[in-house]
Amino acid sequence: MAGYEVFGTWVAALLTLCLMSFLYKDNPFFRFAEALFAGVSLGYYIGITLDQTLRPNLFIPLAEQGVTGDTAHLRFAGLVGLNLYTRYIPKIAWFARSSLALYVGYYVGINMVQKLQGEVLPQAAATMVDLSGDGNVMSAFNSFVMLVGVITVLMYFFFSVEHKGGFGKASRIGIWFLMLGFGAAFGYTVMGRVSLLIGRFNFIVIQWIGGTLQSLGFGG
Amino acid sequence: MFLRLRLPLLLTLLAGLIPIIAFFFKDDATFIKKPNSWLEQDMVIVSGFALLLGVVNVVQSNVRKIERREKGWLFAAVLLFGMFFMGIFGAAGAMRLGGLPGIGNYPNGTPTPFAWGSVYMFTPLQSTMFALLAFYIASAAFRAFRVRNLEATILLVAAVFVMLGRIPVGEGAFGSVTEWMMQVPNGAAQRGIIIGAALGAASLSLRVILGIERSYLGLEKSE
Numbered sequence A: 001m002a003g004y005e006v007f008g009t010w011v012a013a014l015l016t017l018c019l020m021s022f023l024y025k026d027n028p029f030f031r032f033a034e035a036l037f038a039g040v041s042l043g044y045y046i047g048i049t050l051d052q053t054l055r056p057n058l059f060i061p062l063a064e065q066g067v068t069g070d071t072a073h074l075r076f077a078g079l080v081g082l083n084l085y086t087r088y089i090p091k092i093a094w095f096a097r098s099s100l101a102l103y104v105g106y107y108v109g110i111n112m113v114q115k116l117q118g119e120v121l122p123q124a125a126a127t128m129v130d131l132s133g134d135g136n137v138m139s140a141f142n143s144f145v146m147l148v149g150v151i152t153v154l155m156y157f158f159f160s161v162e163h164k165g166g167f168g169k170a171s172r173i174g175i176w177f178l179m180l181g182f183g184a185a186f187g188y189t190v191m192g193r194v195s196l197l198i199g200r201f202n203f204i205v206i207q208w209i210g211g212t213l214q215s216l217g218f219g220g
Numbered sequence B: 001m002f003l004r005l006r007l008p009l010l011l012t013l014l015a016g017l018i019p020i021i022a023f024f025f026k027d028d029a030t031f032i033k034k035p036n037s038w039l040e041q042d043m044v045i046v047s048g049f050a051l052l053l054g055v056v057n058v059v060q061s062n063v064r065k066i067e068r069r070e071k072g073w074l075f076a077a078v079l080l081f082g083m084f085f086m087g088i089f090g091a092a093g094a095m096r097l098g099g100l101p102g103i104g105n106y107p108n109g110t111p112t113p114f115a116w117g118s119v120y121m122f123t124p125l126q127s128t129m130f131a132l133l134a135f136y137i138a139s140a141a142f143r144a145f146r147v148r149n150l151e152a153t154i155l156l157v158a159a160v161f162v163m164l165g166r167i168p169v170g171e172g173a174f175g176s177v178t179e180w181m182m183q184v185p186n187g188a189a190q191r192g193i194i195i196g197a198a199l200g201a202a203s204l205s206l207r208v209i210l211g212i213e214r215s216y217l218g219l220e221k222s223e
Helices: A003-023 A028-065 A069-088 A095-127 A137-156 A165-215 B002-023 B030-067 B073-094 B113-145 B150-165 B168-183 B185-209
Strands: none
Touching: A003 A028, A003 A165, A003 B113, A028 A069, A028 B030, A028 B073, A028 B113, A069 A095, A069 B030, A095 A137, A095 B002, A095 B030, A095 B185, A137 A165, A137 B185, A165 B113, A165 B150, A165 B168, A165 B185, B002 B030, B002 B185, B030 B073, B073 B113, B113 B150, B150 B168, B168 B185
16 A cells, blocks of 8 residues: 555544544534534635536636637626636625626526426426326326326415315325335435445455455464 | 515525526527526525535534533534644635745645545544445345335345446456446436426425525415
């Protein structure tokens, strides 16, 4: 193992143990690792944003093409982005609103089209299928359960009508479907977290302890 | 008044309508496709600046904490150290300064300081933070899964089947039931949620474009 790997493994292992110490109770080691995690995460996203968003979309095109008509809109975007920071200058803080308005406006416009065309219509179309199942009983049953599930869940989310009588009963069936969905999601989450935990223990036992023992001449 | 209040609302309307109108035209309709393509590229850049805006807020609040020696100021210093360590090496890598080849590894496979921080600090801290929840999720499960009524029972049964069906020992016995449960009833619930949430998001988008919803600008309805 190279020096940076050994040092890195020790840092990672000690930080892992610091965080796990929370299982005993809140303590300064946990809070140290927690604060470091918050800072490192933020720094990580600074690097990723600069390298993968601003560099390929703004810095490189401007450096390669220079100040030409083709890059005018990129310079405009840079100015709009910088204008967001005027919020820290009290006298002209309202300048930032225009940048925010453009940014929010564009993404809500995109979002509206994407949600309707990319989610509502395909999901509704996939629900409205031939209930006969082309002669396959299981397929017909599944399509029927799917249709009932989608309609009753939507009825549960429809709050303009009081949930009583026939509507209330239908929305109750919707709750059963939702509970099943939440149960499944919960089960998946548990499996995911336990798998992460196993990964951390593997790291501690195999990479850290095993690696250290191996470097000291113990084990194969 | 116009510049402070009306102009931002007008810009929201304009920027929001462009992608919607562009959606209804073919690629050769340059009058709308070109501004839409510009906006598409430009807003990615603005989103980069917007993300970095949060950094300024974090620095401000933590520096204030350190200056006033508030409780836990040492942890604020640790946070800033972590942020500057990764941020400075990340920025230098992104700008290819100081001989750095980027934010990944050197050609010989040695990690740059940013890549080292990602592998040996960011990733283990993130995985452990999420892994810790495995313990707390167990106590949450005890409260959520107590069989009190039909709804809680369905929740319990679904979770148990999913967990059993996804491990080697239970895959044979429960695999097909789990698969059906995930595909059909769970699929129906997810589909209902997706349609409901998408309709809600679309209507909120419309409210923002039309200037009915303006809290994102720090404005009240009456302003």
